[in-house]
Each structure stands twice: as C-alpha cells, then as structure tokens.
Amino acid sequence: MSEVETAASRLTNSDMRKISELVYAKSGIALRDSKRAMVMARLQKRLRQGGFATFADYLKHLKRDQSGTELTAVLDAITTNHTSFFREADHFHFLANRVVPALLTRRASRPIAGWSAACSTGDEAYSIAITLLDRVPIAQHDRIRLLASDLSRQAIQTARIGVYPMGRVAHLPQATLRRHFERGIGEQEGLVRLKRSVRRLIDFRELNLIEVTSLRATFDFIFCRNVMIYFDCEARQRVVGMLERHLTPGGYLFLSHSEGLSEIKHGLRWCVPGVYRRAGP
Ligand SMILES: C[S@@+](CC[C@H](N)C(=O)[O-])C[C@H]1O[C@@H](n2cnc3c(N)ncnc32)[C@H](O)[C@@H]1O
The missing domain is CATH 3.40.50.150 (Vaccinia Virus protein VP39)
Structure with missing residues (x-):
C-alpha cells in the first residue's frame, strides 16, 4: 500500500466534516464530499512535515495553533491556483x-x-x-x-x-x-x-x-x-x-x-x- 493510501484511509467522515466546515468558514470554499480525495492528497504533505500520524492529530494541532500559520497552510493547500496569462x-x-x-x-x-x-x-x-x-x-x-x-x-x-x-x-x-x-x-x-x-x-x-x-x-x-x-x-x-x-x-x-x-x-x-x-x- 502506498504512503498516500495509508494516510488517506485515516481521513474519517468526522475529519472531513471538520475540515470542510473550517475551510468554508474561513474562505467561502464549499468542499463537497467529492473533493475528499483532493483534500487527502493535498493535506498529506502537512501531516508528513509535522509528523502527525492521523488527520485527527493534525486537526487538534490546527485548532490549538493561535498564530494562524497552520490555517494559512491549509487554505494554501486547498485552493486551486490554476491560471494563465490572457486566460479567456x-x-x-x-x-x-x-x-x-x-x-x-x-x-x-x-x-x-x-x-x-x-x-x-x-x-x-x-x-x-x-x-x-x-x-x-x-x-x-x-x-x-x-x-x-x-x-x-x-x-x-x-x-x-x-x-x-x-x-x-x-x-x-x-x-x-x-x-x-x-x-x-x-x-x-x-x-x-x-x-x-x-x-x-x-x-x-x-x-x-x-x-x-x-x-x-x-x-x-x-x-x-x-x-x-x-x-x-x-x-x-x-x-x-x-x-x-x-x-x-x-x-x-x-x-x-x-x-x-x-x-x-x-x-x-x-x-x-x-x-x-x-x-x-
Ligand atoms: C482558479 S484560481 C483563478 C485565478 C484567476 N482569477 C484566473 O481566472 O485565472 C482561483 C483563486 O481564487 C483564490 N481564492 C479562493 N478563495 C478565495 C477567497 N475567499 N478570497 C480570495 N481568494 C480566494 C485561490 O487562492 C485561487 O488563487
């Protein structure tokens, strides 16, 4: 099993709901359940960098972090930045x-x-x-x-x-x-x-x-x-x-x-x- 799959399996419904609520409250971005794989894939890096074994541990850290740094990192990871010069x-x-x-x-x-x-x-x-x-x-x-x-x-x-x-x-x-x-x-x-x-x-x-x-x-x-x-x-x-x-x-x-x-x-x-x-x- 790949690393992504291992950690991906730990994103429970409750974790997904908490992340969706937070992202919606802070950015207006509505993360539907169809975005689950995207959320898992993009937050993996933060979990690895911080040495968190599960999304639940990571969410506890996110809640405790008063500086806003981790929240910024979550929003950076979740936002889709695709763009181009003279698009449309x-x-x-x-x-x-x-x-x-x-x-x-x-x-x-x-x-x-x-x-x-x-x-x-x-x-x-x-x-x-x-x-x-x-x-x-x-x-x-x-x-x-x-x-x-x-x-x-x-x-x-x-x-x-x-x-x-x-x-x-x-x-x-x-x-x-x-x-x-x-x-x-x-x-x-x-x-x-x-x-x-x-x-x-x-x-x-x-x-x-x-x-x-x-x-x-x-x-x-x-x-x-x-x-x-x-x-x-x-x-x-x-x-x-x-x-x-x-x-x-x-x-x-x-x-x-x-x-x-x-x-x-x-x-x-x-x-x-x-x-x-x-x-x-
Ligand atoms: C797909 S890009 C579009 C970029 C450009 N406007 C274009 O059309 O090519 C969407 C951008 O919206 C930003 N974004 C998402 N939610 C936002 C919010 N609540 N306030 C400001 N920017 C936001 C994302 O960070 C991302 O860079």
Missing part, C-alpha cells in the same frame, strides 16, 4: 477596446483603477497591466492603479516576484514578450520576469474575499474570475454584493465565461459573456 482572451479585448477608451475620455487627473480580486500567481493581474500599458498613452501611464489580491499566501508571493517558466508565456506574441518581459540568463535560463515597468503598477496583497471590510477604494473594473465557482450560493451572494459596492458608477465586473449571476441578487447589467456593468455614466 476576449475579456482582455473587451478591456482594451471598450473599457479603456471610455476611461480615457474622463478628466486626466482621474486614475484608471482596476482590481484582480483572486489573482492567484499573478498571471491575470499582469495580463491586465500589459493590456493597459499597450492601450493607455505613455504620458498617462501614471494614472494606472492596480490592486491584485488572493487568499493564498504562496500564490501572492509568487505573483510579487513575477518570475515564470518560459513555457507559461510561450503563446504570447513576440512583440508582447519583447516589450514586457526579460529573459533569464545563466542560472535563470528558461525563466522570464515581468519588466519593472509592469510590476510597479500592481499592489499585490493577501486578501480574503469573504472578509473584505477595510478596502476603501473603488474600481473602474474588477476581475473576479474562476473563484466563485468554488463558493456556495450564500458566499457568492456576499462576495458579489461586496464587489458591486467597490465598483465606481459605470464600472465593470468580469467573471469567467462559465460563471453567471443567475441565482444572485444584484443591480448589475449583463454586457457580454462573463462581463457585467454597474449603472452609471
């Missing part, structure tokens, strides 16, 4: 061709503000920054203000550094690569890094969507894609309400193509697949 490319066309031109007609003193609200390892936030840099006249680049946040500490750390394997950006046009990325040399061969001109635009922060209370800013557009699919209806309702409050009048909310707001109460207007708009000028 038509959203970036919409941003470039519909949203930005309208924002450029406003007073030049007004910032162009965007939020990538579950940015994972940063690919989405950098795709937004590149889109803006390519569309906003150079003289107005200092109007661009971007916030990018995620629950996962590890993901945010990766995002801040902005270094990726070359394969992650191989599908981008050569001109984009030349303009916005630096190629690694020597020990960094095979890696690329976003240029400082892109990185400096983004404020990366650890932020939990279901606990956002102290964010004062409002945004002309918010990307919150491929995250609410992990939430139940109640958590989705809370997060959509919060996002709506953080949109400027006329601001846009981008969800993924597979997400809709059908069961959610909101005051937004549907624009194109996955994109909604708050009423306003």
Whole structure:
C-alpha cells in the first residue's frame, strides 16, 4: 500500500466534516464530499512535515495553533491556483477596446483603477497591466492603479516576484514578450520576469474575499474570475454584493465565461459573456 493510501484511509467522515466546515468558514470554499480525495492528497504533505500520524492529530494541532500559520497552510493547500496569462482572451479585448477608451475620455487627473480580486500567481493581474500599458498613452501611464489580491499566501508571493517558466508565456506574441518581459540568463535560463515597468503598477496583497471590510477604494473594473465557482450560493451572494459596492458608477465586473449571476441578487447589467456593468455614466 502506498504512503498516500495509508494516510488517506485515516481521513474519517468526522475529519472531513471538520475540515470542510473550517475551510468554508474561513474562505467561502464549499468542499463537497467529492473533493475528499483532493483534500487527502493535498493535506498529506502537512501531516508528513509535522509528523502527525492521523488527520485527527493534525486537526487538534490546527485548532490549538493561535498564530494562524497552520490555517494559512491549509487554505494554501486547498485552493486551486490554476491560471494563465490572457486566460479567456476576449475579456482582455473587451478591456482594451471598450473599457479603456471610455476611461480615457474622463478628466486626466482621474486614475484608471482596476482590481484582480483572486489573482492567484499573478498571471491575470499582469495580463491586465500589459493590456493597459499597450492601450493607455505613455504620458498617462501614471494614472494606472492596480490592486491584485488572493487568499493564498504562496500564490501572492509568487505573483510579487513575477518570475515564470518560459513555457507559461510561450503563446504570447513576440512583440508582447519583447516589450514586457526579460529573459533569464545563466542560472535563470528558461525563466522570464515581468519588466519593472509592469510590476510597479500592481499592489499585490493577501486578501480574503469573504472578509473584505477595510478596502476603501473603488474600481473602474474588477476581475473576479474562476473563484466563485468554488463558493456556495450564500458566499457568492456576499462576495458579489461586496464587489458591486467597490465598483465606481459605470464600472465593470468580469467573471469567467462559465460563471453567471443567475441565482444572485444584484443591480448589475449583463454586457457580454462573463462581463457585467454597474449603472452609471
Ligand atoms: C482558479 S484560481 C483563478 C485565478 C484567476 N482569477 C484566473 O481566472 O485565472 C482561483 C483563486 O481564487 C483564490 N481564492 C479562493 N478563495 C478565495 C477567497 N475567499 N478570497 C480570495 N481568494 C480566494 C485561490 O487562492 C485561487 O488563487
């Protein structure tokens, strides 16, 4: 029997229920029983690292840990960070061709503000920054203000550094690569890094969507894609309400193509697949 199978058998119904309740309370992520194998596989490493023989022992430790470190590790392990540069490319066309031109007609003193609200390892936030840099006249680049946040500490750390394997950006046009990325040399061969001109635009922060209370800013557009699919209806309702409050009048909310707001109460207007708009000028 493999190590995974040995420890996997120790995740009892009660352990699974406790983990699900904790993860739901802290993140809004609803772990159905079908996720059991995923939970077991992803938490194995923590059990091994801490020398815990069973999930029950690990859960006791998790409950005792006042620092929050272990909870962060659990959420890091459970969250699905899959993402890519210019994922669902038509959203970036919409941003470039519909949203930005309208924002450029406003007073030049007004910032162009965007939020990538579950940015994972940063690919989405950098795709937004590149889109803006390519569309906003150079003289107005200092109007661009971007916030990018995620629950996962590890993901945010990766995002801040902005270094990726070359394969992650191989599908981008050569001109984009030349303009916005630096190629690694020597020990960094095979890696690329976003240029400082892109990185400096983004404020990366650890932020939990279901606990956002102290964010004062409002945004002309918010990307919150491929995250609410992990939430139940109640958590989705809370997060959509919060996002709506953080949109400027006329601001846009981008969800993924597979997400809709059908069961959610909101005051937004549907624009194109996955994109909604708050009423306003
Ligand atoms: C599948 S990724 C999507 C990344 C990107 N938005 C995209 O579409 O490519 C989902 C991200 O949501 C984050 N996440 C899950 N629950 C969250 C919460 N309550 N608050 C903030 N981020 C959360 C995860 O850590 C993960 O990085």
